[in-house]
Amino acid sequence: SLSTERVPYGGPKNASTEFLDQVERAINIQDLAGKCDAISVHLALTPTTKHIINEGFFEEVKRCGKSIALVNTSRGEIVDEESLLAALQNGIVRSVAIDVWSCEGDNTNQTIRALRVHPNVFPTSHIAAYTLESRRHCALQCADNVIAAVEGRLKEVEQYITKPSA
Secondary structure, eight states: OOOOSOEEEOSOTTSOOTTGGGEEEOSSHHHHHHHOSEEEEOOOOOTTTTTOBSHHHHHHHHHTTOOEEEEEOSOGGGBOHHHHHHHHHTTSEEEEEEOOOTTTTOTTOHHHHHHHHOTTEEEOOSOTTOSHHHHHHHHHHHHHHHHHHHTTOHHHHGGGOOOOOO
16 A cells, blocks of 8 residues: 655756655655655666666665656656566566556567566556646647748758758
């Protein structure tokens, strides 16, 4: 069962203070691993964050006697997929919701194929930004760009123009 007493939090130090009485700041990823029943990952992919969720992370979850649910909607390479598959097979991770992979569109990667068909993995498409509002904004921006080009305001739209290579 999930505890509602205090939620470990690994986000920015300057985050909203509205709910500070309900959160506990995690010092590092291993600290977070030992305190959570579920982890939702929202990170940019950088050299520091690549494979931040890895074998060591899952070992810390195991050491703490936990079995976690994991959600990764950030970037595929944030999670070491081989370690994730092993953690699923060993019961360290009880379920995964994921919409990103380290090798998008690569159907030959055996680890990703195994994850996609695992009964406790819920893969979805990476389309969170594909909302009615975002599509409307894109359509309006496209129309504005066409108007600007027709009116000769190319400086405004030249970044969107594909130029054939020589």
